[in-house]
Amino acid sequence: MENHLVILGCSANKVAEPDLLPALSRYDGPYYRVINKFLRSSIWPTNLSVGVLSAKYGLIGGLTQIEYYNQKMNRDRASELKSSTTGTVLKWSEKHKNISLLLGKDYLEALNFDILKKNKIAHKIVNGPIGLKLNHLHGLLRGFQSNPRNSAPELPQKTPLYFLPDWDDVLDEDFDFTNDRFSHAKKSERNEKHCVRIMQPEKICDGILVSLAQNLGNKGFLRKFNSTDFGSLAPKSIREHYGLSRNQFAFGDCGAFSYVHKASPSISTEQAVSLYQLHGFDLGASVDHIPLPDIVIDGEKKLLSISEREKRVEITKHNALRFIELHQNKKCTFTPVGVIQGISEESYAKQLPEYIEAGYTHVAIGGLVPRSDAEIIKIIQELNKVRQNLRPGIQEKLWIHLFGIFRPNIQEFIQSSKIASFDSATYFRKAWLRSNQNYLGNNGEWYSAIRVPMTSDPRTIKRLKTSGLSISKLEVLEQKALKSLHSFAHKNENLNSVLNAIYEYDSLLTRNSEDSKKMIRSYAKTLTSRIWEKCGCPACKQTGIDVIIFRGCNRNKRRGAHNTLQLYKNIGK
Numbered sequence: 383m384e385n386h387l388v389i390l391g392c393s394a395n396k397v398a399e400p401d402l403l404p405a406l407s408r409y410d411g412p413y414y415r416v417i418n419k420f421l422r423s424s425i426w427p428t429n430l431s432v433g434v435l436s437a438k439y440g441l442i443g444g445l446t447q448i449e450y451y452n453q454k455m456n457r458d459r460a461s462e463l464k465s466s467t468t469g470t471v472l473k474w475s476e477k478h479k480n481i482s483l484l485l486g487k488d489y490l491e492a493l494n495f496d497i498l499k500k501n502k503i504a505h506k507i508v509n510g511p512i513g514l515k516l517n518h519l520h521g522l523l524r525g526f527q528s529n530p531r532n533s534a535p536e537l538p539q540k541t542p543l544y545f546l547p548d549w550d551d552v553l554d555e556d557f558d559f560t561n562d563r564f565s566h567a568k569k570s571e572r573n574e575k576h577c578v579r580i581m582q583p584e585k586i587c588d589g590i591l592v593s594l595a596q597n598l599g600n601k602g603f604l605r606k607f608n609s610t611d612f613g614s615l616a617p618k619s620i621r622e623h624y625g626l627s628r629n630q631f632a633f634g635d636c637g638a639f640s641y642v643h644k645a646s647p648s649i650s651t652e653q654a655v656s657l658y659q660l661h662g663f664d665l666g667a668s669v670d671h672i673p674l675p676d677i678v679i680d681g682e683k684k685l686l687s688i689s690e691r692e693k694r695v696e697i698t699k700h701n702a703l704r705f706i707e708l709h710q711n712k713k714c715t716f717t718p719v720g721v722i723q724g725i726s727e728e729s730y731a732k733q734l735p736e737y738i739e740a741g742y743t744h745v746a747i748g749g750l751v752p753r754s755d756a757e758i759i760k761i762i763q764e765l766n767k768v769r770q771n772l773r774p775g776i777q778e779k780l781w782i783h784l785f786g787i788f789r790p791n792i793q794e795f796i797q798s799s800k801i802a803s804f805d806s807a808t809y810f811r812k813a814w815l816r817s818n819q820n821y822l823g824n825n826g827e828w829y830s831a832i833r834v835p836m837t838s839d840p841r842t843i844k845r846l847k848t849s850g851l852s853i854s855k856l857e858v859l860e861q862k863a864l865k866s867l868h869s870f871a872h873k874n875e876n877l878n879s880v881l882n883a884i885y886e887y888d889s890l891l892t893r894n895s896e897d898s899k900k901m902i903r904s905y906a907k908t909l910t911s912r913i914w915e916k917c918g919c920p921a922c923k924q925t926g927i928d929v930i931i932f933r934g935c936n937r938n939k940r941r942g943a944h945n946t947l948q949l950y951k952n953i954g955k
Contacts, residue, residue: 387478401650402447427526431615443614460491481505543588545805577943579625595637617660635667668705670698670721731764746783813942830904831932859887871927
């Protein structure tokens with residue numbers, strides 16, 4: 383079925399919340415109720431787009447974040463909007479051969495049909511009473527091929543589920559490692575896939591944890607779009623974007639560390655509920671606020687008083703109670719996860735009964751990243767004391783998630799404590815954040831990746847200024863190191879020869895000769911082991927020696943995906 387654009391008129395009934403909401407969630411008229419009901423059983427069809435003609439905002443994509451307002455469309459306002467509205471339809475028609483207009487008489491006045499006819503824009507005006515228009519919308523939705531919503535995740539049987547936090551980890555699947563270049567110069571033309579897809583058929587996690595904080599910026603799955611961009615016309619399915627299998631889950635959280643320096647969360651509860659539902663999340667966490675002892679504002683550390691920290695705990699609880707209330711009222715289909723923040727170890731557990739009473743069966747414990755292993759053990763022990771006093775049916779259903787941590791030294795305790803799930807990007811990010819623990823071999827040992835940074839990187843250029851060499855000379859050494867590594871991989875060059883080529887370039891990047899010599903010893907261990915050849919995962923099998931070369935995201939993140947697979951295997955999957 384070809385791409386179909388439906389343009390709806392805004393409605394007088396609106397969700398009267400002061401915070402920004404997607405237009406599809408802001409309006410509460412009959413059209414929008416039909417669409418939201420459809421989304422309770424199906425994910426958004428890939429070839430359906432929805433625009434909204436608003437008296438205040440003009441013609442906008444259905445995902446456009448808008449404020450609450452009260453303004454009616456009339457002939458004068460329609461006349462003011464006619465030029466911009468018609469221009470937007472012309473723009474959107476480039477990707478939509480079918481356009482349905484479900485608009486009232488006053489709204490139709492905001493379109494110049496002579497220009498649409500002159501440009502041969504095919505469109506259908508759905509006339510008649512509201513019932514006829516709703517039947518047309520029902521028919522359109524039924525005609526689309528759409529996958530059903532994933533069922534709610536069940537409790538793990540033995541070991542905790544592992545979620546991989548996402549940081550826009552997309553890669554060029556066809557990156558040319560031999561010639562060190564992207565498959566296409568334009569990013570839009572590359573076959574980009576998330577690392578979870580790149581690693582298939584291997585399963586590297588039980589699901590993806592996606593932060594709503596990405597919605598505040600210009601990158602990531604939930605990046606912002608201008609009101610008339612094509613991306614504003616339809617919510618992407620989070621499950622399809624990450625290529626999740628039936629037994630993998632999409633988990634959303636608010637990304638509290640991104641606004642920890644602010645007095646209140648940057649994301650509202652209403653926003654969170656709307657985004658989780660529109661994009662087809664399986665689990666969605668309530669909006670929390672981390673009660674850290676101190677925060678950094680404009681580069682300076684500020685200590686938080688006990689009362690300030692307690693206020694953050696109360697904000698978190700208030701948001702959780704509001705979150706599940708909205709979830710129930712809107713009949714949302716994702717599983718609500720109530721986030722608990724605490725100051726003392728005992729304060730987490732004391733709140734658990736109130737969350738259970740509100741209707742939660744899934745809770746998440748936040749603010750754990752800066753805490754010690756001993757503190758985390760104590761928090762879990764206190765939670766289990768409360769759990770033991772819950773009704774048997776609730777005890778069995780209770781799902782506890784630990785946000786942001788993987789602690790190897792206490793994993794045995796965590797697994798024996800009925801913790802349902804956790805998330806951590808530690809092994810993924812080690813691929814480029816450590817000097818001697820970048821690649822986890824399938825023998826359980828860590829190895830250094832071979833650093834061959836790009837001379838085109840401004841950071842590299844800055845470090846090389848003291849060398850006195852020209853960029854052209856540095857580029858020669860850079861390419862020599864890469865070619866030597868590839869030659870070594872094919873057993874056409876010996877170890878000393880490749881180490882000399884690496885040292886010649888690497889010595890210009892480190893602080894002193896001793897640092898270079900130390901790294902070269904680590905490199906010798908990695909190369910001698912030929913450890914990448916002993917792993918059959920997609921990253922190692924398809925990338926070869928480039929998986930252990932520290933250079934650019936296409937190598938580094940493939941190595942991170944490999945590390946994550948090793949972690950996943952080691953936690954009993």
